[in-house]
Amino acid sequence: MRVGILGATGSVGSATLDICRRFPDRFRVTALAARSNGKALLALGRELQAEALCLTAPGEAFSPDPETRFYRGTRGLLDLVETEQVDHWVFASSGTDAIEALVQAIRLDRDVSLANKESIVVAGPWVLPELRRPDQLRPVDSEHSALWQCLHGEPTLRLRQLWLTASGGPFRDLPLDRFDAVTPQTALAHPVWRMGPKITVDSATLVNKGIECIEAMRLFAQPMEKVGALIHPRSQVHGLALFQDGSCKLLLSSADMRLPAAAALAYPDRLPLLDQGFDFPGPEVWDLRFEPVDPIRFPGFTVACRAGQEDGPYPALLVGADEVAVEAFLSERIPFFRIAAVLDQVLSSYDGPAPASLADAVDLVEQGRRKARSLCGMSEEVRPR
Ligand SMILES: NC(=O)C1=CN([C@@H]2O[C@H](COP(=O)(O)OP(=O)(O)OC[C@H]3O[C@@H](n4cnc5c(N)ncnc54)[C@H](OP(=O)(O)O)[C@@H]3O)[C@@H](O)[C@H]2O)C=CC1
Ligand SMILES: CC(=O)[C@@H](O)[C@H](O)COP(=O)(O)O
Ligand SMILES: [Mn+2]
Known part of the structure; x- marks a missing residue:
């Protein structure tokens, strides 16, 4: 199978590549994309003998190997997907630039593994109706992969509740009066x-979990009321699905993104990862304790879930505003606890229409960014990555 990976130089991209390298007879990586890390992309391209590379923001010094087809710019992502003969695209880039490429991969009837949550949260109502067949799109976000696996063969009409687990991040037990001392370094741990x-900062605010509840609402076509989150610090269980007969399926595995990447790439097969020394937390260490999310400690979770409940323009505004608020926190322009407040202000101040098209939804992301920049005192030139 010919595989293409967008976001190949990142964390999920590396997990996916690890799986591909272990099974060279099954997966041949022929196309790779990243944003600006030309050095790492070139090295991967040479190692894997990729046929095509794409950088959306190549530096001036970047020079591709002459035998490799090279695509540049955000438009390059779309051209890459349109042109390259790839069987299975993995969307593991961050941000919203790959939305059009995702739509195109689906229209071309390619298999798609999706780690990038922003695209579904922003554009799910336009992306998902394009799907040609069941399981053409395989979730890679760990909780959604878990739920996707729990829901195989299940009539979703019989579903009562979905829960996503949340580790609680680094501040799960931090005394509330110490939140004003949170630094980027502690939030990134x-x-x-x-x-x-x-996404690491989003895990600390639990905005990630709110965004993931919206992602689940869209991917599994459920109302937001049927999607919840539970704090589960050990991250052994990733998702739970309760059915109307009182049976609950849950997926338990080690916290390793190579597992959902493998499940998506190999579906409907299962790769023999245990034979390769992969870990499985045995029953003697299972910890099945779950707690509700504390809204005082995690106001960002409440704000993000509200965006999902109200839907319309709010998920796209949330994604744009959060991108900027996290960047403002990481560059020490705003304190950690302001992130949720910025998101709340961006959503509350919007009085325009809901998006009527994919282009409208993408434009709302930009509106969310713009409003958040002004709230964070950032000029237009300071653009988040
Ligand atoms: N990390 C994880 O375990 C999980 C991540 N996700 C989701 O997966 C996505 C990636 O996350 P993660 O791997 O952590 O992110 P990283 O920051 O580690 O990596 C981001 C990757 O995307 C590339 N990239 C960024 N912007 C663009 C762009 N405009 N065009 C093309 N490539 C781009 C980066 O390239 P460059 O190196 O050049 O900057 C890099 O390869 C996010 O949507 C995240 O929410 C979901 C579940 C788990
Ligand atoms: C690995 C993954 O899927 C992340 O989205 C994860 O959910 C982050 O951890 P939290 O549970 O802390 O949000
Ligand atoms: Mn996740």
């Missing part, structure tokens, strides 16, 4: 997962 900086 996730207790379980090693991820890119944006």
Whole structure:
């Protein structure tokens, strides 16, 4: 199978590549994309003998190998997907630039593994109706992969409730009066997962979990009332699905993004990862304790869930505003506890229409960014990555 990976130089991209390298007879990586890290992309391209590379923001010094097809700019992502003969695209880039490429991959009837949550939260109502067949799109976000696996063969009409688990991040037990001392360094120290900086801060505010509840609402076509989150510090269970007969399925595995990447790439098969030394937390260490999310400690979760409940323009505004608020926190323009307040202000101050098209939804992301920049005292030139 010919595989293409967008976001190949990032955390999920690396997890996906690890799986592909272990099974070279099954997966041949032929196309790779990143934003600006040309050095790492070139090295990957040479190692894997990729046929095509794409950088959306190549530096001036970047020079691709002449034997490789090279695509540049955000438009390059779309051209890459349109042109390259790839069987299975993995969307593991951060942000919203790959939305059009995602739509195109689906229209071309390619298999798609989706880690990027922003695209579904912003554009799910336009992306998902394009799907040609069941399981063409395979979730890679760990909780959604878990739920996708729990829901196989289940009539979703019989579903009562979905829960996503949340580790609680680094501040799960921090005394409330110490939140004003939170620094980027402490927020980036996730207790379980090693991820890119944006999602790591989102895990600390639990905005990630609110965004993931919206992602689940869209992917599994459920009302927001049927999607919840539970704090589960060990991150052994990733998702739970309760059915109307009182049976609940849950997926338990080690906290390792290579597992959902493998489940998505190999579906409907299962790769023999245990034979390769992968860990499985045995029953003697299972910890099935779950707690509700504390809205005082995690106001960002409440704000993000409200965006999902109200839907319309709010999920796209949330994604744009959060991108900027996290960048403002990481560059020490605003304190940690202001992130949720900025999101709340951006959503509350919007009085325009709901998006009527994909282009409208993408424009709302930009409106969310713009409003958040002004609230955070950032000029237009300071653009988040
Ligand atoms: N990390 C994780 O465990 C999980 C992540 N996710 C989601 O997966 C996505 C990636 O997260 P993560 O791997 O942590 O992020 P990272 O910051 O580690 O990596 C981001 C990757 O995306 C690339 N990228 C960024 N912007 C663009 C762009 N405009 N065009 C093309 N490529 C781009 C980066 O390239 P460059 O290196 O050049 O900057 C890099 O390869 C996010 O949507 C995140 O929410 C979901 C579940 C778990
Ligand atoms: C690995 C993954 O899927 C992340 O989205 C994860 O959910 C982050 O951890 P939290 O549970 O702390 O949000
Ligand atoms: Mn997740």
